[in-house]
Amino acid sequence: MYRPSDFPPFAVTVDLVVLTLRSDELCALLVRRGEAPHKGRWALPGGFVREDESLDAAAARELAEETGLDRVHLEQLGSYGDPRRDPRMRVVSVAYLALAPDLPVPVAGTDASEARWSPVDTAGKLAFDHGRILADGVERARSKLEYTPLGTAFCAPDFTVAELRRVYELVWGTALDARNFHRKVTGVPGLLEPTGETTTRDGGRPAQLYRRGPAATLHPPLVRS
Amino acid sequence: MYRPSDFPPFAVTVDLVVLTLRSDELCALLVRRGEAPHKGRWALPGGFVREDESLDAAAARELAEETGLDRVHLEQLGSYGDPRRDPRMRVVSVAYLALAPDLPVPVAGTDASEARWSPVDTAGKLAFDHGRILADGVERARSKLEYTPLGTAFCAPDFTVAELRRVYELVWGTALDARNFHRKVTGVPGLLEPTGETTTRDGGRPAQLYRRGPAATLHPPLVRS
């Protein structure tokens, strides 16, 4: 029996933490708000979940609208529902984390709003509780690199061990020994599949090209010391 | 500007995966539904988020209502918002995971509904998408045991190494070598703090009692082989 008086109505939105690596930095996609509240302030991209749409579908739709991208890694991050997070009304936001390789396009701006890639450390104060959501997304990415093959989500389909190592170094903010990283990463079963091709796009001796293998988790994991 | 026509109204609920160890099994708290839909079927405990309440507060309130318990571990698990998960209306459910020591009380039933502890493997078909939520919660618990001190949440404030080992064995469903487990667990910095007391409640030679230490993550982790 459907009695609307039984429950208070909520607005439900999805917000996206879209991370990529640009010019040697871990960057997040931000859009400038064109309306109050927080007009003019930078915020995470997102929008209302539609009547007939699952949460995952809403996140994928918003991601496609903002970046034009499809086929990037997208996972649910968590939900944020403080009663006062939006002064207009009661909003619950379901945050998603997306990881993308460096985008050749500088982000197609939707509507009239600006968009930019901002280094995650210097994003400044964001609208609503988006600063916390961004921090949670970055921490999720950092820890998932340890025990999942998600680092490959920042790479092109074919990539070298050095390119993957650069992903780890930039996301973790630490330097890694190239030789030990090579040994460990090639030793994890199911992580890398050699394509047989080589490339010299990084300079120096030609490097093997790999694509991501079938492993869902890393055994043993690549731990941050 | 608040224009309700801009967004579809949702109901927001919290659902709880409350896990404990009873008679050598990992069990979840289930309640029997008293109303359609799924009338008479077992479901996770939960309820609507109130107008002026955060998600965390709603989860804590529901947990206290259902179990009378406070001070147990409670963390957000994820959100479930398929458009057709509840035939009455559009509902987004924010699931929480709670871990509790074995409860002396047999669960105070709220309202007129039944409640019981069910082994997680034989819970049967649950209402709505609660089967999936329960499975996600169990998997979260299993993996968090590896790299966090959360196993202690299943124990009394003071516990022995053997009691903690039993937690790992029951949650993971594997047998562990008592000697190696003892060495590893006492070697993780910040995991255990000796109380100085001993107990013979498990029989045999008296065992040291410990309480949980300040560590938030386990270095090195206790890995499932």
Add this chain to the structure above:
DNA sequence: TCTCCTTATCGTCAGTCTGACGATAACACT
């Protein structure tokens, strides 16, 4: 073409960690 520079990849080695399992210790009960 030869030399140098850069990066990739393989090896070595000592210290640490792991799993398997033996040996004792310290109680309760008979």
Add this chain to the structure above:
DNA sequence: AGTGTTATCGTCAGACTGACGATAAGGAGA
């Protein structure tokens, strides 16, 4: 006193780790 039960400490070989040396294989410039 002997026996059963659990707790806790040791040992040992193999795997893994971080530090770092050595070699390979390309490009750029003399």
